[in-house]
Each structure stands twice: as C-alpha cells, then as structure tokens.
Amino acid sequence: MARRVRRSSLTMPINTPRFVERSWTRNCDYLNFDFEDSVPQSQKPYARTLVAKAIKHGQMGGADINLRINCSYPEADVPAAVLPGLMQINFPKAETAAQMRHLDRLITEAERVQGIRPGTVRIGANIETTLGVANSYEIASASPRIDAFAGGTGYDMSMDMGVEMFVGFDQFVYNRGEGALVAMALGLEYTGSVYMPDTTGNVGNAELTRQRAEANRQVGLRAGSGLHPNTVEPQNIGLTPTPEEVEDAKRVLAFFEQIDEQGEVEGNLDGRLVDKYEAARAAELIEWSEACAKKDALKAKCQARARELEAQGS
Amino acid sequence: MEPFVRRSHLIVPALDETQVEASWTHDADAVVLDLTDAVPDMDKPRARDVLKMAIPIAARGGAEVFVHINRALAYADIAAAVQPGLKGIVVTGTENAADVEAIDTTLVAFEKKRGLMHGSLYIIIMLDSGKGLWQIREIVNASPRICSIGLDEGNLCRHMGIVPNAAFDPFVYAKGRLIIESRAAKRQPIGISHPYGLFPQFDDAEAIHTLVLKGKNTGFAGVMCSHPAWVEPCHRAFTPTEERLEFYRETRRLFAKGIAMGTAAIPYPGTTMMIDVPVDERARITLELYDRYAARDAEKAATVKRARASGF
Numbered sequence: 258m259a260r261r262v263r264r265s266s267l268t269m270p271i272n273t274p275r276f277v278e279r280s281w282t283r284n285c286d287y288l289n290f291d292f293e294d295s296v297p298q299s300q301k302p303y304a305r306t307l308v309a310k311a312i313k314h315g316q317m318g319g320a321d322i323n324l325r326i327n328c329s330y331p332e333a334d335v336p337a338a339v340l341p342g343l344m345q346i347n348f349p350k351a352e353t354a355a356q357m358r359h360l361d362r363l364i365t366e367a368e369r370v371q372g373i374r375p376g377t378v379r380i381g382a383n384i385e386t387t388l389g390v391a392n393s394y395e396i397a398s399a400s401p402r403i404d405a406f407a408g409g410t411g412y413d414m415s416m417d418m419g420v421e422m423f424v425g426f427d428q429f430v431y432n433r434g435e436g437a438l439v440a441m442a443l444g445l446e447y448t449g450s451v452y453m454p455d456t457t458g459n460v461g462n463a464e465l466t467r468q469r470a471e472a473n474r475q476v477g478l479r480a481g482s483g484l485h486p487n488t489v490e491p492q493n494i495g496l497t498p499t500p501e502e503v504e505d506a507k508r509v510l511a512f513f514e515q516i517d518e519q520g521e522v523e524g525n526l527d528g529r530l531v532d533k534y535e536a537a538r539a540a541e542l543i544e545w546s547e548a549c550a551k552k553d554a555l556k557a558k559c560q561a562r563a564r565e566l567e568a569q570g571s
Numbered sequence: 572m573e574p575f576v577r578r579s580h581l582i583v584p585a586l587d588e589t590q591v592e593a594s595w596t597h598d599a600d601a602v603v604l605d606l607t608d609a610v611p612d613m614d615k616p617r618a619r620d621v622l623k624m625a626i627p628i629a630a631r632g633g634a635e636v637f638v639h640i641n642r643a644l645a646y647a648d649i650a651a652a653v654q655p656g657l658k659g660i661v662v663t664g665t666e667n668a669a670d671v672e673a674i675d676t677t678l679v680a681f682e683k684k685r686g687l688m689h690g691s692l693y694i695i696i697m698l699d700s701g702k703g704l705w706q707i708r709e710i711v712n713a714s715p716r717i718c719s720i721g722l723d724e725g726n727l728c729r730h731m732g733i734v735p736n737a738a739f740d741p742f743v744y745a746k747g748r749l750i751i752e753s754r755a756a757k758r759q760p761i762g763i764s765h766p767y768g769l770f771p772q773f774d775d776a777e778a779i780h781t782l783v784l785k786g787k788n789t790g791f792a793g794v795m796c797s798h799p800a801w802v803e804p805c806h807r808a809f810t811p812t813e814e815r816l817e818f819y820r821e822t823r824r825l826f827a828k829g830i831a832m833g834t835a836a837i838p839y840p841g842t843t844m845m846i847d848v849p850v851d852e853r854a855r856i857t858l859e860l861y862d863r864y865a866a867r868d869a870e871k872a873a874t875v876k877r878a879r880a881s882g883f
Contacts, residue, residue, distance in 0.1 A: 387752075421788055431746075
C-alpha cells in the first residue's frame, strides 16, 4: 500500500454546514467528520444523512476522508458512514479487542452492500481511557484494518486519569510510551506526537503547532491532527522535510552506496559516521518527502479544479 | 464500590502512644495504624494488643481506620485488627493474585467471627517488587475489596537494586503503570511526586502541596502521608480552587445553552477553547467530586466537634 500522508487535518461536526462546505479550502491532508462529541444527541440521526455530501465537499480539496462514529452505537453509525470515498472510521474510546472485531464485521458488511472493495475502509482506534491504554496491544492487533496507532492523550483521557489538561509537564508519558511500543511491535505507523509544554489549551496556536510538527519530523513522527484552521499549514510545512534535508539525505545515500560497493560497512562523510542505519534513515526521509510532494500535487490539482467550478458559479 | 473520599492516609506507628493519642486531631481522611517496619519483631504481639484501644482513638475525628499488616504474619495481624471500627487493612508485598486471595480468605473468616458484614473490610495494596508491578492486573482484580493501590518506593528501590537519588525519578514507568492499571480497574492509585516518595520532608507546606498537586496531575487520587504535616496541603491540592470551580460552573452553563440551540461545540468566551461533550463531562465530574469532598470535610468536622464536646 502506498504510504499514507496525514500531516494535517481538521475535526469538525458533520452537522455544521459552514465548516463542512468550506472544508476543502483548508488544504488538509485528511478531514475528520464527526458523529460523536461535537454533535448533540438530538442531531445524531440527522448527522447520519449528511455523509455523502460531506465526502463530496472534503474530496474537492484532495483530502482523505475519515469519520468519527459513536462508540455506543456502531450498528447505527457504520452503515451510514461507509460510502464510496470513505478512507477510515475512527472509533473513539476504544477499550477492548471485542469492540474492534465487532466494528470490523460491521464495516465488512457495509462494504459488501455499498460495493466497496473489501478491506478498503481503515479503522482508527482512539485510545481515550485508562482501560484502553491497559488493553492497547489487544486493541491494536484486533483488526487488519488498523494501520496506525497511538497512546491516549486528550480530554477524555485526562478525565479518566483525574488530571488537569494543561499543567506544564507530560501527564500522559506512560500512555505515549505504551502506544509507541505497541505500534512498533505490531509494525503499525505510530501517529503520536512529542510532548511540548502548553499551559493555555489554545487549539489555534500556529507557532506552537509549527514547533511541535518540526520536533515530530525530527524524531521520525509523521502524523498530525487539528481542531483549528490555523494549525493546518504549520503541520503541512513542519512535517515535510526541507529541501536541505532532502539534499543531505541524497548525499548520505550516495556516499553509503559508494562505500558499500567497496565492501565497507561504515564511512566518514564530512566528519560524521554513515552506516546502514544512517542510510536507512536517509532513504526513509527521501521516500517520505516524495510522498508529501505527491500529496501536495494532488491537493493543488483538486483545489484548482474546485475553484474553477466555484468561479463558474456551480 | 461506593465512591469514597480518601485524599490522605496518615501513617501512625501503632506502638507510638503519643502519635496514636493525637492521630484523630489531624483531619486525615484515613488513619493507618502501622504494624510493619516501625514495630520490631519482638514487639509485634504488644502492637497487636494496642489495636483494641488505638482503633477507636484513630476514628474519633471521623477518619476511616486501616491497619497496615505484615504480609508474613497476616493471620495473627488480621486476627488482632478486625473489630468494629476497622475500615480495612493495608498490605505490602503481594506479587500475584494468590497472595491477595490468601488475605481475602482470612478477612472473610474474621468478618464472620467478629460479626461484621461479609465483604465490608477493604484492602489497600502497596506494591514493592518488579514482579508485583508486572502482575498488577491480576492483583488489582483478585479481590473486590481492593480500593486503592500504591507503591512502597523505598522497598521497591531495595528489591530492584536502585540507589535512590533525589535528582531523578526512577519510577516514571512504575507510577504510570500503577495509575493506568488501577484506574482501568476502577481502583484508586495513591502516591506523591518525586522526590517525596523516597525522600519525604515535613517542614515546608508549600513544597508538600506542590508535589501532591503534581502527583494528582499524573493521576494519583490520594496520598500515603508519612507525617501529619502532609494532611492539610494534601487536601488543599486535591480540592479544586474557587477559580476552577467557577470556570467549570460557567462551562456547564454555556454547554447547556449550546445544546438548547442545537450545537455541541461551543467556544468559551475570551479563549480559543471549545466546549464539547468531554469538556462538559469533566466539569460535571469535578463539581460532583468537590461536593463529595465538602460533604466529607463537614462530616469530619462534626465528628471532631462531638468528640470535643464529650471531653476529649
């Protein structure tokens, strides 16, 4: 499977037309339409009727489309959510492997009904409770539709742990570690983030988002998320390798190929050690940069066409 | 298990008459009469005899009374401890479910013998080994009596060959695992932030408050207090400030208004915060917790008042 590029996203209530209709203009790699916490109980049935339209709006910007369902009634949400064009179902407050297997079966049935190629729709398991952290391994290994995993942070998690959100140190350090270990042990992409002190809870802080994205890129983390349009570009930019980094990686790779041909396992390039690990890191960076470029080109093409259509008044 | 309020567990050596006599005057939510390390082996029988007098004294201010038993001497210690007025026992050093089941069985026998309600006595588990910490899931689920779990950091150091150093916390992983597994099993994790778990100090209330608060914000719900000076800053750290309470009340008002208007994502004025279901839920839980703390404090104050009125 081609590497998924998910540097930036916006999560938004699917029943708020002004967010959904403009979602394609935000330049997100993926969009996360919500059935869950941002939709009031009384509007849930209505929200289920809005998926086809939301997918259409989101795809105009070249974004992948995710949808967050409610953990309490997947039977009602999944058949409404799984339509052609949907990339992933996010399952909030995941706590057991049984939930994931049940969800997998519901998606399989919905794919069959909708004529979607089996196995297309991915599952995102959101860990938001202490029980979810405790059961991380069994959750992440419960379905082949799960290709990425991270540890539990955020509001629900803080509530279950009895901690405040913005305290200036990482209350979720164990959860992050558990998530990262499980992801690596199962060969999934780890979509977590490094910790950066934030005592404000400002969801639209572009500068902090940029710093965090760059720190993530430097430690090899590739995924972003977001609630505020201000955070989209800082993540698109911050998680993309700079031209200098790409140039450098190419030099490292060329140098390693050269010493490899000479039968050496390591060599000295301008005072730094290059071995197969450094070469692998450089190769990954180049591969990632190419995937980003491809995604950027796709988004630009889609958005240009959408603007044209908009200008024609349709 | 009924929700309980146990922010502070004040440890009192059972043989220290002065400390036992004063134990009810410190406003602790729970008092733990200690039969373990503070009592030399030859004095254990005398310490057991003292419990008959000590338990009612410790309870005089409304505190729940626990006895910290020796795991190796569990039968004799439990036999001496179980009497009306005892809330439960503390035990250090369990390493698997069978260790807990053995304690549970003894408690069943003595509840029956002393005419206490079956299942009324609680167990607080203190873990002190790598094995115990690794098996924490089977341990916390081994008995419905288990209400709280903590680390005996000093003995954990000894068992793991760690030389404690105030400059860094050797138990980031251990505490994280304890907190996640305890809360996942709906039990209360107890502890304080480094370095007071290994190097306790008693003279600076603000420093105590800071480390209890930090512990609370890593997920601890209560503290084993090794000195009466810890009780007040401990309660203060667990109680939300008036400013936070007002913020949570306003959160609930705004969210209710938003729901009435058909949206569940409402901006908090003057901030970029969004109020949605979990933010509102958090406000509700915190306000309820505050009410329970206030009720518990009033209950203790009334009990102290009655004790004073009857001449203590």
